Amino acid sequence: MPDDRPIDLSPKVSDEIRTTTCYMCACRCGIRVHLKDGGIRYIEGNPDHPINKGVLCAKGSAGIMHQESPAKLRKPLKRVGPRGSGEFEEIEWDEALGIATGWLSAIRNEDPRKLAFFTGRDQSQSLTAWWASQFGTPNFAAHGGFCSVNMAAGGLYSIGGSFWEFGEPDWEHSRFFMMFGVAEDHDSNPIKIGLSKLRANGAKFVSVNPVRTGYSAIADEWLPITPGSDGLFALSLVHELLSAGKIDKKFLKSYTNAPWLVVDAPGSSSHGLFARDADGKPLVWDRNKAAALPWDSDGVVPDLRETVTLPDGRQAKPVFYLLAEKYLTAEYAPEAVAERTGLTADTIRRIAAEIAEAAFSETVVIEQPWTDWRGVRHERMVGRPVALHAMRGISAHSNGFHTCRALHLLQMLLGAIDSPGSFRYKPPFPQSAPPPVKPAGKPGQVNPRQPLPGPPLGFVQGPEDLLVEPDGKPRRIDKAFSWENPLSAHGLMHMVITNAWKGDPYPVDTLFLYMANMAWNSAMNTGGTVSMLTDKDPETGEYRIPHVIYSDAFYSETVPYADLVLPDTTYLERWDCISLLDRPIGSAEAAADAIRQPVLTPDRDVRPFQDVLIHLGYRLGLPGMTNEDGSEKFPEGYKQYITQHQRKPGIGPLAGWRGENGDAQGVGAPNPNQLDRYIENGCFWRHEIPEEGHYFKFANQAYLDWAKSMGFMAEAAPVVLQLYVEPLQKFRLAADGHGDVLPPERERERLRRYFDPLPFWYPPLEDETRTADDFPLHAVSQRPMAMYHSWGSQNAWLRQIHGHNVLFVPESLAQELDLKADDWVWVESRHGKIKAPTKIMQGVNAKTVWTWNAIGKRAGAWNLDKDAPESTRGFLLNHLIDELLPEQGSGYRYAASDPVTGQAAWYDLRVRLKKAEKPGFEETALKRKAFKRPPGMPRAPETVAYGKKGGRR
Numbered sequence: 001m002p003d004d005r006p007i008d009l010s011p012k013v014s015d016e017i018r019t020t021t022c023y024m025c026a027c028r029c030g031i032r033v034h035l036k037d038g039g040i041r042y043i044e045g046n047p048d049h050p051i052n053k054g055v056l057c058a059k060g061s062a063g064i065m066h067q068e069s070p071a072k073l074r075k076p077l078k079r080v081g082p083r084g085s086g087e088f089e090e091i092e093w094d095e096a097l098g099i100a101t102g103w104l105s106a107i108r109n110e111d112p113r114k115l116a117f118f119t120g121r122d123q124s125q126s127l128t129a130w131w132a133s134q135f136g137t138p139n140f141a142a143h144g145g146f147c148s149v150n151m152a153a154g155g156l157y158s159i160g161g162s163f164w165e166f167g168e169p170d171w172e173h174s175r176f177f178m179m180f181g182v183a184e185d186h187d188s189n190p191i192k193i194g195l196s197k198l199r200a201n202g203a204k205f206v207s208v209n210p211v212r213t214g215y216s217a218i219a220d221e222w223l224p225i226t227p228g229s230d231g232l233f234a235l236s237l238v239h240e241l242l243s244a245g246k247i248d249k250k251f252l253k254s255y256t257n258a259p260w261l262v263v264d265a266p267g268s269s270s271h272g273l274f275a276r277d278a279d280g281k282p283l284v285w286d287r288n289k290a291a292a293l294p295w296d297s298d299g300v301v302p303d304l305r306e307t308v309t310l311p312d313g314r315q316a317k318p319v320f321y322l323l324a325e326k327y328l329t330a331e332y333a334p335e336a337v338a339e340r341t342g343l344t345a346d347t348i349r350r351i352a353a354e355i356a357e358a359a360f361s362e363t364v365v366i367e368q369p370w371t372d373w374r375g376v377r378h379e380r381m382v383g384r385p386v387a388l389h390a391m392r393g394i395s396a397h398s399n400g401f402h403t404c405r406a407l408h409l410l411q412m413l414l415g416a417i418d419s420p421g422s423f424r425y426k427p428p429f430p431q432s433a434p435p436p437v438k439p440a441g442k443p444g445q446v447n448p449r450q451p452l453p454g455p456p457l458g459f460v461q462g463p464e465d466l467l468v469e470p471d472g473k474p475r476r477i478d479k480a481f482s483w484e485n486p487l488s489a490h491g492l493m494h495m496v497i498t499n500a501w502k503g504d505p506y507p508v509d510t511l512f513l514y515m516a517n518m519a520w521n522s523a524m525n526t527g528g529t530v531s532m533l534t535d536k537d538p539e540t541g542e543y544r545i546p547h548v549i550y551s552d553a554f555y556s557e558t559v560p561y562a563d564l565v566l567p568d569t570t571y572l573e574r575w576d577c578i579s580l581l582d583r584p585i586g587s588a589e590a591a592a593d594a595i596r597q598p599v600l601t602p603d604r605d606v607r608p609f610q611d612v613l614i615h616l617g618y619r620l621g622l623p624g625m626t627n628e629d630g631s632e633k634f635p636e637g638y639k640q641y642i643t644q645h646q647r648k649p650g651i652g653p654l655a656g657w658r659g660e661n662g663d664a665q666g667v668g669a670p671n672p673n674q675l676d677r678y679i680e681n682g683c684f685w686r687h688e689i690p691e692e693g694h695y696f697k698f699a700n701q702a703y704l705d706w707a708k709s710m711g712f713m714a715e716a717a718p719v720v721l722q723l724y725v726e727p728l729q730k731f732r733l734a735a736d737g738h739g740d741v742l743p744p745e746r747e748r749e750r751l752r753r754y755f756d757p758l759p760f761w762y763p764p765l766e767d768e769t770r771t772a773d774d775f776p777l778h779a780v781s782q783r784p785m786a787m788y789h790s791w792g793s794q795n796a797w798l799r800q801i802h803g804h805n806v807l808f809v810p811e812s813l814a815q816e817l818d819l820k821a822d823d824w825v826w827v828e829s830r831h832g833k834i835k836a837p838t839k840i841m842q843g844v845n846a847k848t849v850w851t852w853n854a855i856g857k858r859a860g861a862w863n864l865d866k867d868a869p870e871s872t873r874g875f876l877l878n879h880l881i882d883e884l885l886p887e888q889g890s891g892y893r894y895a896a897s898d899p900v901t902g903q904a905a906w907y908d909l910r911v912r913l914k915k916a917e918k919p920g921f922e923e924t925a926l927k928r929k930a931f932k933r934p935p936g937m938p939r940a941p942e943t944v945a946y947g948k949k950g951g952r953r
C-alpha cells in the first residue's frame with residue numbers, strides 16, 4: 001500500500017532558539033541553543049558570530065551532554081567524614097554561605113593573606129581577581145601559571161602582545177606559517193577556519209611539534225622537534241637570517257629598540273641598561289649628527305652598528321650590535337644545534353631560506369595609506385608574509401620564557417609583526433611592553449579589613465616591584481613575584497598546596513578553589529597533592545590546610561577533598577561576561593566581547609559561582625560589593641555587576657552599547673539596557689578598527705587614536721618592540737649588588753644566569769638534574785581535539801571518541817623494547833612509576849613518548865561507573881611529575897618551574913620505559929578505593945543517552 005501521508009520537509013525542531021556563548025573550550029564561539037519543551041534540542045554554531053562564523057566543533061555540540069551529565073552537583077555539601085572519603089551531608093545555601101563567611105571574615109580581620117583563592121579555566125577572571133583584591137589578599141591566580149604564562153609574559157615583555165588569544169596569524173595574506181607546540185585542542189575553531197583559508201591560498205604550513213597529530217596532520221611539513229629545544233631551533237634560524245643579511249633593518253630602526261644604546265660599563269650600576277637623557281628617554285646614535293639623541297627626536301637617523309662614547313665618557317652599543325654579536329656565534333649554527341633539536345642542519349638552513357624567501361620575495365602590499373606616530377604618511381602597507389603561532393608545547397618548559405622571546409625576536413628581525421601576512425594583534429593589544437600594571441601585595445599593602453591598592457597580578461619592571469619582605473622572603477603563598485620567579489604574571493597555581501602544606505613562606509587558613517581540578521589533572525605530583533590535602537598536624541589533630549572551599553559544577557576528583565562544596569551551574573544556566581578586561585575574543589580588525597545568558601533554568605539547588613562570590617563579598621562587607629549604607633550593591637548578582645560595575649570611570653566589564661542610551665562604545669556610563677542590546681545582537685558586540693589602523697598597530701596613529709578613544713590605552717603613544725628587555729638586566733644588576741632591593745645570596749647565581757635581556761637557550765632544568773641520564777625519554781601530553789577541560793572525558797558523547805588513553809611510543813623505541821601492539825609498559829620518572837597501555841606510532845620524535853591528558857579518572861569520580869575505562873585503563877602522567885626540582889647543593893628545592901616566570905614545567909618530564917609482564921593497573925597507585933557518590937546524587941544510568949531520562953537510584 002503506498003503511504004500517501006504528506007512528508008513534512010521542515011519539521012519544527014524547537015520552540016525557541018536562544019543565543020549564548022560556548023564554554024566547552026576556551027575559544028568562546030557563539031552558539032544558538034534550540035529549546036523544545038524547556039530542554040535542549042540541539043546546539044548549532046551562530047553564523048553571525050565573529051569567532052566561529054557558524055562553525056561548531058564536536059565539543060561544542062556535545063554541550064548538550066554536558067547538561068545531561070549525571071555528575072552534576074546538586075546542592076551545597078558539608079564534609080562529615082575525613083577529607084577524601086567523599087562523606088558529605090547536604091546543607092542549605094544559607095548555611096553554606098554562613099560557614100564560608102565565618103571562615104573568611106575571621107581571616108580578613110586578622111591577615112587577609114591567609115586566604116589563597118585560585119581558579120582554574122575560569123572565564124570570569126576580571127571578576128575573581130578584583131574580588132581577591134577587594135578581600136585584600138594577594139594570593140590569587142587562575143590556571144595561567146600552569147598553562148601558558150611563559151608565552152604571555154614572553155610576548156608582553158617583548159612585543160606588548162602575545163600568541164594564543166591575544167593575536168592571530170594573518171590567515172588571508174600569510175605565505176609561510178610556522179606553528180610551534182600547539183596541541184590539537186588549542187584555539188580550536190578559529191585555527192581550523194584559519195588553516196583552511198591558509199591552505200586554500202596555497203601558503204606553506206610548517207608544524208614544529210614532537211607529535212604529528214591534529215593540526216600537524218595537515219601541515220605541508222612536520223618538524224619532529226625534541227621537546228624543550230624549540231628555542232634553540234628558533235635562534236639557529238636567527239643565526240642564519242643574520243648571516244645572510246635577510247632582516248628588515250628599516251623595520252628594526254623604526255619600530256624596535258634595535259638602535260637604543262646599551263651602556264657598556266661592566267661592574268657599574270648602569271651596565272646593560274639603556275643610556276638615557278635627563279628625562280629618562282633612551283638614546284640612539286644619530287648617524288648624521290654623530291650624537292646621542294632621544295630615540296623619538298625629530299628627524300633622528302639611528303645607527304645600528306657603532307660602539308659609541310656617551311657625553312659622560314661611558315661606552316655604549318646599540319641593541320642590534322649586541323644581538324648580532326650574540327647570535328652570529330657558532331653556538332647557534334645549524335650544525336651545532338642539530339643533534340639537540342632532532343632536526344638536521346640542512347633542514348634548519350632550508351627553513352631559514354624559505355622564511356627569507358617568503359618575507360623578502362613574496363612581500364604583500366595592501367594599497368592602504370597610513371600615517372605613523374611621527375606623522376609620516378606611508379602610501380601603502382607593505383608586509384612580510386611570515387606568520388608564527390605558538391602555545392603550550394613551548395610554554396610548559398622551564399626554558400619557555402626565553403623560547404617565546406626567541407620566536408618574537410625572529411618575528412621582529414623579519415619585520416613580521418602586525419604587518420600584512422604576519423602575526424597580528426587583537427585589540428586591546430598591543431599594550432606597552434610590558435603593560436603598566438604592577439602586582440599589589442608589597443609590605444604595607446596588605447592590611448586587615450582593607451582591599452589591596454591594586455590587582456594581585458601584574459608586570460614587574462624591576463626588583464623594586466617584587467612582592468618580597470625586606471629579607472627577601474616571598475610575600476605570596478605561591479612565591480610569585482619573588483626572587484625565585486620574578487616575572488610570574490599569572491602566579492604559580494601548581495605550588496599553592498605544597499607551599500601551604502609546608503607553611504612556606506607561611507601557613508594559610510582557607511584554600512578557596514573554583515573549577516580547578518587540583519587533586520587530579522591540574523596538579524603536578526598528584527599523589528603528593530592528595531596526601532598534603534589530607535595531612536594533619538599531629539600536635540593539633542587539625543588538617544595542615546585547615547579549610548578547603550571548592551566550587552565546581554561537577555563531582556570532580558577535587559570535590560571529595562573539600563570541607564565545603566558550593567555547587568556551580570553549567571554555562572547554559574547563567575549570566576556570564578567575556579570581558580576585554582580579561583582577554584580578547586575579537587580579531588585583528590575589530591574589538592569584540594560577549595555574554596552568556598541563561599538558556600535553561602537549573603533543576604538542582606545550585607547557584608552561579610559568580611553570583612555566590614559577589615554575594616559572599618557583600619556578607620564580608622567588601623567595599624566593591626557593599627554600599628556605603630551597608631546594603632548589598634549587586635542584589636541581582638553577576639548580571640547586575642556586569643552592567644553596573646565600573647573599573648575606572650566609564651570602563652566596565654562590557655565595552656559595547658555603553659552610555660545611558662547605549663550609543664557609546666568602549667567608554668561610557670553604565671547602560672541599564674546593555675544586556676538587552678547584547679541579546680538582540682546574538683550575545684556579542686564587535687566594533688571595527690578604522691581601515692587605516694588595521695596593521696602596524698604599535699606605530700599607526702589611526703589605531704593608537706582609536707585605541708585611546710576606546711579606553712584601551714591611556715595615551716595614543718607608540719609601543720616600541722623590545723628586542724632587548726631591560727627589566728631583566730635590572731635583576732642581573734641586583735644579583736651583582738646594585739640597587740636598593742637586593743636578592744638573598746642563594747638567588748644570585750640563578751638571576752645572573754636566567755635574566756639575560758636577550759633571549760637565549762638553556763636545557764630544560766629537568767635535563768640538568770643528576771638523574772637525567774637515567775631517564776632518556778621525553779614525555780609530553782596534550783588534550784585531544786574532541787576535549788578540553790577534564791569535563792570532556794565524562795561527557796557521554798565525547799567519551800565515545802576517547803574512552804581511555806594510551807602511551808604512544810615511537811616505532812624505533814618499540815622495536816628496541818620488543819613492544820607489540822597494545823603491550824603495557826612501566827613508565828618511570830625520578831618521581832614515581834605507573835603502568836600504561838601502549839600504541840606504536842610513526843609520527844613522533846624518536847626520543848619522545850606521549851599521551852592524551854586528563855582522560856584517566858579516579859574511580860568513582862564524575863559519577864562514572866567504577867569499572868569505567870577512564871579509571872581501569874586511563875592513566876595520568878601527572879603522577880610522574882614532581883612539582884619540585886631535586887635539591888642541588890643549596891639545601892633548597894626550587895619549584896619545577898621556569899625561573900623567570902614560574903610557569904609549571906610539566907613538559908620537562910623525563911622517563912624510561914620497561915615492558916610490563918602483564919597488563920592492568922593493579923600494581924600502581926592508580927588502583928585506589930573508589931570515591932563514594934555524594935548524598936543526593938543519583939546513581940548514573942547504565943546508558944547516558946540524549947532524550948533518555950531517569951536513572952537507577
Ligand code: SF4
Binds near residue numbers: 028029059
Ligand atoms: S571551538 Fe570551543 S568554544 Fe568553539 S564550539 Fe568548539 S568547544 Fe565551543
